Amino acid sequence: MDQTENTMENGQDRNGRIIPVNIEEQMKTAYIDYSMSVIVGRALPDVRDGLKPVHRRILFAMNELGLQYNKAYKKSARVVGEVLGKYHPHGDSSVYDAMVRMAQEWSMRYTLVDGQGNFGNQDGDGPAAMRYTEVRMERLTESMLNDIDKETVDFNNNFDDSETEPSVLPSRIPQLLVNGSSGIAVGMATNMMPHNLSEVIDGCVAYIDKRDISIEELMHYVKAPDFPTAGTIFGMEGIKAGYHTGRGRVVLRGKLSVETKTSGREQIIITEVPYQVNRDALTDKIGQLVNDKVIEGIVHVNNESNQKEGTRIVVDLKRDAVANVIINQLFKYTELQTSYGINNVALVKGRPKTLNLKDMISEFVEFRHEVVVRRTKYELRKAQERAHILQGYLIALDHLDEVIALIRSSATPDIAKDNLINAGWGLDEIQAKAILELRLQRLTGMERDKIKMEYDELMKLIAHLNELLSNEGMRFDLIKTELLEVKDKFGDERKTEITYLDNEVRIEDLIKEEDVVITISHHGYIKRTSATEYRQQKRGGRGAIGSKTREEDYVEHLFVASTHHTLLFFTEKGRCYWLKSYEIPEGDKTSKGRAIQNLMQLPPDDKVRAIIDVANLDDEEFVKNHYIVLCTRKGIIKKTLLEDFSRRRATGVNAITIVEGDQLLEAKMTDGNSEIMMAVKSGRAIRFPEEKVRPTGRGAIGVAGIEVDDESDEVVGMICVNREDSTRTVLVVSEKGYGKRTAVDEYRITNRGGKGVKTINVTDKTGPLVGMLEVTEKEDLMISCKSGITIRMKVAQISEQGRATQGVKLIRVDDGDEIAAITRLDDSEDEEVTDVENADATDTTTESSNENITPTDEQANTEQTDNQ
Secondary structure (H helix, E strand, O other), X not given: OHHHHHEOOOOOEOOOOOOOOOHHHHHHHHHHHHHHHHXXXXXXXXXXXXXXXXXXXXXXXXXXXXXXXOOOOEEHHHHHHHHHHHOOOOOHHHHHHHHHHHHOOXXXXXXXXXXXXXXXXXXXXXXXXXXXXXXXXXXXXHHHHOOXXXXXXXXXXXXXXXXXXXXXXXXXXXXXXXXXXXXEOOOOEEEEOOOOHHHHHHHHHHHHXXXXXXXXXXXXXOOOOOOOOOOEEEXXXXXXXHHXXXXXXXXXXXEEEEEEOOOOOEEEEEEEOOOOOOHHHHHHHHHHHHHOOOOOOEEEEEXXXXXXXXXXXXXXXXXXXXXXHHHHHHHHHOOOEEEEEEEOEEEEOOEEEEOOHHHHHHHHHHHHHHHHHHHHHHHHHHHHHHHHHHHHHHHHHHOHHHHHHHHHOOOOHHHXXXXXXXXXXXXXXXXXXXXXXXXXXXXXXXXXXXXXHHHHHHHHHXXXXXXXXXXXXXXXXXXXXHHHXXXXXXXXXXXXXXXXXOOOOOHHHHOOOXXXXXXXXXXXXXXXXXXXXXXXXXXXOOXXXXXXXXXXXXXXXXXXXEOOOEEEXXXXXXXXXXXXXXXXXXXXOOOOOXXXXXXXXXXOOOOEEEEEEEXXXXXXXXHHOOEEEEEEOOOXXXXXXXXXXXXXXXXXXXXXXXXXXXXXXXXXXXXXXXXXXXXXXXXXXXXEEHHHOOEOOOOOOOEEOOOOOOOOOOEEEEEEEEOOOOOOEEEEEEOOOEEEEEEHHHOOOOOOOOOOEEOOOOOOOOXXXXXXXXXXXXXXXXXXXXXXXXXXXXXXXXXXXXXXXXXXXXXXXXXXXXXXXXXXXXXXXXXXXXXXXOOOHHHOOOOOOOOOOOHHHHHHHHOOOOOO
């Protein structure tokens, strides 16, 4: 109370030393002032040039020092000192760290500083001290500083009012979207993703062309963030939210592949890690998870990355480990899959604001428009000032003798200037002063012509600039032109791939629908190849090299399917697995392919025996009216509704119970109205109606289909023939390359479980039977040998003969080689049919001649004996 009485009305005491204030109000005011200082002056980027003050000051200081991309480097310490002394009153480490980040190609999508020396690495090693490193601007950076001397932006006083600095850079680059930004202020933060320059500029141009463009339409141009360390974006839902609201989420995965060592063990090779992930830390984390037994199946992990070859982290797997399972565990437990929160907060007219994609593009375009207007006004003023002086020169040259006499008669320059102004020629003070400073050489006739030419050019420029200022459409056309010039100079391809989740888009829509040849080798390597890579050849040819396989490996299955279809894989132990055709890795005709265990959870001691191509497993009517017919090597046959296989499971399902000593051989899809034919190695075949096999569940064993004589004999093929299709014939092929076609009706219908009748005359020359197909003359046949040789020929080239004949030679088989697989392909008009040409030994074809059909063949053609 006493103190209150002693104070005067203005809050000061009689001595003028104490000002009582409310501490709560004082704290509020001080904290708000501090927080706004951090928000505006440190942590948040400006929406116009996308830079925080420290980055802007670094680039401006480098420009003032003349550190252009084509000039010599200067010590980093020199630049840091310039920034600290003139513009940024903070610690030197904060400036150097900011400059280092602008030089790191793994931190910035497009680096703004060209660094020389050790600027750290992706493994977390720090940069060398600033006294060791050197810097200059990148070429791209100059596009951010162009026209800064043309009054395009406002300049403010620095911290001690001794210098001026730009409040924003007149950037031609949409830097905020291109390189992104992150920062923590007081009470708010920002986290903006980097993008591809070409995409962002295309988005800006699209906005200029259509101001009411929707965000969905803009996303046709700006597809998704594009990170400097590449990787794969996993799902677009969070990114769409970020583009629409300014807040969202990006899930990013590293890139990896599976390789097989010569020892047969597999390795997971990580070649790209997510943005801002420390490679050494990732390697240590994997090792820790292995030690803690969270992930099992890994033998060793090592970071083999270097500056020259980039990222390479090698994860060695145990022999029985399934690579796909390990990969999913790495995504789950390590930073190999990382999510980033999108929080697009930037300063708009000095105030923090959350921005969507269209906001960021529109703010940048409007800023570019302001820069163009201010630049045009500056250039117009300078052009008018110069034209005014040139106009004075021309007046003086028109009155040259009088001007010289007037100047000679004047006592001082000031008197001469006044005399010129008052001479009545219409000169003003600026023109008179310029005339007095004119060099004598400009008075020659040639120089007069130059002055007149320069004046005329300036008048054209002034007219153009006036038109530009009065025509908004011209200004936006100029902005587009300048943006496209930047794109042409600095634009590049996306680094980060985009993967859509199943619930976001039908992946089939992104995959070209075409027929592909799917091959599986004896050792379980699978690949898909365009069917057109296998050109047709004449019957009896040598064939061409197909898959390059490991020693003692050979192509065991060939199958033709559409890329959009679902494939059902049936294994010798009676399991069924699912894959979409496009999920099978693509390879050329000679590549080895990828281990099938990496694509499905197939046990190491099991292997695929049959593949069924289904167009659409979601079609309820189709799956309820079709069946899967299975047969085993010991002659067991079984039929199950396709509906029982329509629900896809990662671990597969049991398709048939296999008894000990038996294996699943073949699987076919039918509509319930077919006739089943089975053939055995010794050359017999049986034909019986499908109705003889009643449908059973997936776990059933099945019933007898054909009688197998002894342990050395076994079933080699099964076909399901449509009763109403009279164009179908039965094609059989022997181990040594002989084959023929026979009409289905030559095989009489019997009950299942019998011995059957002779289908080919097996001799030492032909070797035992290896396969049976149903074919028409409009189809092609593809034969694959264990050596990797393949041949494709028209079915029509293969003669139709009786059941008991030996057939003709379809492919020349080398000594020690034998047929591994046969399959049929649909013939298409656009496929290349090649005639006999001189080529390499592995690709030479020969016309089938008399040597292919020997007297023994002709004798065999007359044999028609049943083996009943």
